[in-house]
Amino acid sequence: MNKLLTVIVDDHPIVIEGLKTLLKNEDNLEIVGSFSNAAQLLSYLSRNPVNLILLDVTLPDIGGMELCKMVKEKFPDTTILIISNHTERSIIMQTIQNGASGYLLKNSSLEELRQCITGAIKGTICYSKEVVEIISRPTKNQLRGAPQLTRREKQVLSLLAQGKTSQNIAQELFLSPLTVDTHRRNLIQKFEVKNVAEMIAAAHREQLL
Amino acid sequence: MNKLLTVIVDDHPIVIEGLKTLLKNEDNLEIVGSFSNAAQLLSYLSRNPVNLILLDVTLPDIGGMELCKMVKEKFPDTTILIISNHTERSIIMQTIQNGASGYLLKNSSLEELRQCITGAIKGTICYSKEVVEIISRPTKNQLRGAPQLTRREKQVLSLLAQGKTSQNIAQELFLSPLTVDTHRRNLIQKFEVKNVAEMIAAAHREQLL
DNA sequence: TGAAAAATACCTAAAAACCAGTAGAAAAAA
DNA sequence: TTTTTTCTACTGGTTTTTAGGTATTTTTCA
Numbered sequence: 457m458n459k460l461l462t463v464i465v466d467d468h469p470i471v472i473e474g475l476k477t478l479l480k481n482e483d484n485l486e487i488v489g490s491f492s493n494a495a496q497l498l499s500y501l502s503r504n505p506v507n508l509i510l511l512d513v514t515l516p517d518i519g520g521m522e523l524c525k526m527v528k529e530k531f532p533d534t535t536i537l538i539i540s541n542h543t544e545r546s547i548i549m550q551t552i553q554n555g556a557s558g559y560l561l562k563n564s565s566l567e568e569l570r571q572c573i574t575g576a577i578k579g580t581i582c583y584s585k586e587v588v589e590i591i592s593r594p595t596k597n598q599l600r601g602a603p604q605l606t607r608r609e610k611q612v613l614s615l616l617a618q619g620k621t622s623q624n625i626a627q628e629l630f631l632s633p634l635t636v637d638t639h640r641r642n643l644i645q646k647f648e649v650k651n652v653a654e655m656i657a658a659a660h661r662e663q664l665l
Numbered sequence: 666m667n668k669l670l671t672v673i674v675d676d677h678p679i680v681i682e683g684l685k686t687l688l689k690n691e692d693n694l695e696i697v698g699s700f701s702n703a704a705q706l707l708s709y710l711s712r713n714p715v716n717l718i719l720l721d722v723t724l725p726d727i728g729g730m731e732l733c734k735m736v737k738e739k740f741p742d743t744t745i746l747i748i749s750n751h752t753e754r755s756i757i758m759q760t761i762q763n764g765a766s767g768y769l770l771k772n773s774s775l776e777e778l779r780q781c782i783t784g785a786i787k788g789t790i791c792y793s794k795e796v797v798e799i800i801s802r803p804t805k806n807q808l809r810g811a812p813q814l815t816r817r818e819k820q821v822l823s824l825l826a827q828g829k830t831s832q833n834i835a836q837e838l839f840l841s842p843l844t845v846d847t848h849r850r851n852l853i854q855k856f857e858v859k860n861v862a863e864m865i866a867a868a869h870r871e872q873l874l
Numbered sequence: 875t876g877a878a879a880a881a882t883a884c885c886t887a888a889a890a891a892c893c894a895g896t897a898g899a900a901a902a903a904a
Numbered sequence: 905t906t907t908t909t910t911c912t913a914c915t916g917g918t919t920t921t922t923a924g925g926t927a928t929t930t931t932t933c934a
């Protein structure tokens with residue numbers, strides 16, 4: 457089997473050197489080039505065959521995200537592995553959407569790197585362990601999550617969103633206005649907001665209205 | 666060019682089969698999955714790249730509307746086409762507002778479907794013929810419409826939604842609290858609501874926040 | 875340039891919301 | 905059945921909003 461023709465794209469020379477060293481002894485892989493920006497890579501690709509690209513997402517000229525997309529359009533048979541420090545879920549998901557076959561953090565072990573490369577070449581998408589964690593843990597928006605509301609509180613919230621005053625609500629629910637007031641205060645505490653206006657906005661964001 | 670990776674989400678197996686059959690012979694599109702509820706779709710999306718989602722709005726678990734929004738937040742590059750039987754204007758408009766790239770009725774022709782898919786992928790929003798008719802005749806709701814707000818009013822509205830008091834806002838905008846008060850009152854009048862809480866809810870409905 | 879719209883600011887007073895507690899009864903969960 | 909949560913209601917006090925106005929200065933645009 458031919459060796460995998462591999463290039464590295466990263467604007468940190470140190471990272472390039474590190475990867476080169478790490479992969480020097482891999483016998484099914486040969487590093488044929490390394491570039492510090494997108495233009496260099498594209499120029500090289502148009503002249504030479506490449507099987508695998510190890511790509512950083514932060515580059516001086518084009519965002520790695522777009523670059524990934526461009527490369528995949530022109531050279532769909534080339535496998536792209538993202539090697540990055542970004543731990544934001546959205547960025548990771550986006551790169552995959554743009555055609556990358558995997559995502560590794562720069563502190564990944566050689567073992568993980570090797571595993572991801574072989575996986576990616578076979579066509580599967582491959583993440584390093586930490587990345588899997590990031591993907592599987594819901595976003596902080598979901599993490600903080602909508603507060604747990606009681607039945608009564610939901611009722612009161614909904615009536616507040618209709619512009620009703622405590623008195624109105626009390627009449628409607630056959631309660632003392634003071635009780636409604638308590639519910640209102642508990643709601644504001646649960647939502648961790650300053651007043652009803654902000655609470656309505658928050659409730660809307662959390663799809664509670 | 667790669668084939669468009671397409672998934673179908675509908676709780677009617679018959680619709681799924683129908684769409685599959687219709688699209689089987691499209692050579693620039695490949696159906697890689699079909700799901701009967703939102704949870705299945707989300708789980709698949711987190712693991713696999715998808716270019717196009719054909720989505721029904723009525724699903725057993727989450728409303729297609731919310732689902733649409735969620736998907737677009739997490740995977741903004743995925744194109745969503747709504748395929749539905751709902752002919753209510755508000756629903757159609759809402760899906761578009763939530764990030765869908767088009768809306769078709771289930772009785773649309775293959776020709777229309779094809780046209781909408783190519784259009785949507787290119788970034789334009791695409792409706793089938795009947796849907797265009799529905800949209801073009803405005804409803805009484807649309808007649809009342811969202812109020813016309815001035816620049817300052819929008820600012821104040823936004824800050825109110827953040828739970829700020831008139832004093833806070835005044836400081837932030839270098840105004841007299843009394844001025845902010847005036848803006849607030851004008852806003853409440855324009856929205857024809859009773860207080861700020863209801864206004865925030867209304868503003869959210871009209872997609873002004 | 876002149877009219878209309880928007881932004882600014884003020885007054886008064888009542889109504890409502892917000893804050894910080896407490897506490898008994900009812901319902902749900904352990 | 906005991907414990908916990910939820911629902912109920914209260915005291916007392918402060919801050920903010922709301923409702924009725926009026927009025928000057930900027931901006932905008934026709």
